[in-house]
Amino acid sequence: MSGHAFLGSPIAASLTRGREHAGCPFMPVFGAPQVMFVRGAGTELWDVDGKRYLDFLCGLAVTSLGHSHPVVAAAIADQAATLLHVSNFFANPVAADVAITVDRLHGGGGQVFFCNSGAEANEAAFKLARKHGGRGRFAVVSAYGSFHGRTLAALAATGQPEKHEPFQPMPEGFRHVPFGDIDALVASIDQSVAAVVLETIQGEGGVVPADADYLRQVEQACRRTGTLLIIDEVQTGFARTGEWFGYQHSGIRPDVVTMAKGMGNGMPIGAVWARREIAAAFKPGDHGSTFSGTAIATAAARATIAEMERIDAPKLASERGDYLRDRLKGLAGVQEVRGAGLLLAIELAEGLDAKSSYTALLEGGLITNAVTARALRLAPPINVSTDEIDEAIAMMKRVIG
Numbered sequence: 001m002s003g004h005a006f007l008g009s010p011i012a013a014s015l016t017r018g019r020e021h022a023g024c025p026f027m028p029v030f031g032a033p034q035v036m037f038v039r040g041a042g043t044e045l046w047d048v049d050g051k052r053y054l055d056f057l058c059g060l061a062v063t064s065l066g067h068s069h070p071v072v073a074a075a076i077a078d079q080a081a082t083l084l085h086v087s088n089f090f091a092n093p094v095a096a097d098v099a100i101t102v103d104r105l106h107g108g109g110g111q112v113f114f115c116n117s118g119a120e121a122n123e124a125a126f127k128l129a130r131k132h133g134g135r136g137r138f139a140v141v142s143a144y145g146s147f148h149g150r151t152l153a154a155l156a157a158t159g160q161p162e163k164h165e166p167f168q169p170m171p172e173g174f175r176h177v178p179f180g181d182i183d184a185l186v187a188s189i190d191q192s193v194a195a196v197v198l199e200t201i202q203g204e205g206g207v208v209p210a211d212a213d214y215l216r217q218v219e220q221a222c223r224r225t226g227t228l229l230i231i232d233e234v235q236t237g238f239a240r241t242g243e244w245f246g247y248q249h250s251g252i253r254p255d256v257v258t259m260a261k262g263m264g265n266g267m268p269i270g271a272v273w274a275r276r277e278i279a280a281a282f283k284p285g286d287h288g289s290t291f292s293g294t295a296i297a298t299a300a301a302r303a304t305i306a307e308m309e310r311i312d313a314p315k316l317a318s319e320r321g322d323y324l325r326d327r328l329k330g331l332a333g334v335q336e337v338r339g340a341g342l343l344l345a346i347e348l349a350e351g352l353d354a355k356s357s358y359t360a361l362l363e364g365g366l367i368t369n370a371v372t373a374r375a376l377r378l379a380p381p382i383n384v385s386t387d388e389i390d391e392a393i394a395m396m397k398r399v400i401g
């Protein structure tokens with residue numbers, strides 16, 4: 001079926017009427033989509049009617065080099081015509097290249113496991129922590145307000161009890177402490193705790209950065225007690241915050257890092273990095289995935305990371321982030337700007353609410369995300385131009401003042 005035939009079909013119509021509609025082919029786990037996009041280039045997206053939008057969300061911090069980046073698109077097309085996939089009984093050189101690069105970006109001395117999403121990266125990290133901890137040392141401590149994914153263990157680690165409720169009982173061995181409270185974290189670490197998992201900026205929780213001192217104290221507490229420190233960089237990783245990884249702002253050295261989202265610029269791929277002596281706890285058969293390190297996904301990641309290195313993406317994210325932050329601060333409707341690099345949230349002024357602001361911005365052609373009742377999340381491409389930032393600010397001025 002051609003793209004056009006689909007768009008004109010009753011299925012497309014049912015989608016825009018809401019996913020609970022009987023004709024909708026998708027399970028109703030997502031809300032009714034407001035727009036159907038058919039094409040993207042850089043920061044721009046076009047919907048079915050040809051209307052242009054500026055994408056200041058990037059599929060939630062995924063398309064960090066912009067839509068349909070020519071280098072990534074060419075790498076995917078080349079790889080598709082060369083070798084898509086072999087099983088993990090065999091090696092492919094693309095995955096090896098990416099593993100070596102990811103290890104280098106973490107300072108070396110580690111090993112990598114590839115998967116397909118952020119939740120899977122966290123699942124693998126939790127299994128590694130349990131295997132490393134040994135019998136009796138299995139628990140994972142995480143923070144309230146965190147988000148680690150939707151699979152059962154990742155959901156159990158997610159510090160949002162209301163998301164657990166419909167799926168009780170949750171898997172055992174997950175406990176939560178207030179984010180930023182070092183005493184509570186230290187008190188939670190007993191002989192049963194295998195790992196602590198934290199985001200350096202709680203993305204889904206409202207773009208709430210961790211204090212660098214807090215992260216350093218967490219690192220010390222983990223070292224003292226032999227507890228693994230897992231940093232979830234699924235949203236913050238790959239240059240988004242102005243460093244390759246969010247933890248690098250505070251100078252800590254995690255034992256395990258989980259990644260996904262921006263890694264393949266839209267190609268589904270995730271990864272876990274662990275220090276070599278920790279990774280050694282895994283033995284053949286302990287973990288795996290059919291698509292782990294598949295050639296097509298790692299080709300996208302190889303091109304994405306190479307392009308990010310070429311443009312010095314961390315520096316660019318930091319510079320464009322400062323530019324955006326400064327202009328946001330000049331808007332009357334903005335009470336506070338928080339975050340780092342190009343992962344930002346604006347807390348709206350009294351009387352404004354995020355949902356209606358988001359809707360009005362979308363109608364005006366700007367894509368953002370209502371991350372809390374009063375905050376909008378912004379995650380534009382790292383190579384967003386200053387003209388595009390100015391254009392987005394002008395749109396925001398019209399809507400939020």
Ligand SMILES: Cc1ncc(COP(=O)(O)O)c(C=O)c1O
Pocket residue numbers: 060116117118119120122147148149150199203204232233234235236260261
């Ligand atoms: C910090 C963090 N961890 C994990 C996940 C889950 O990733 P995925 O949706 O790819 O499973 C997300 C997704 O938003 C995230 O922000």
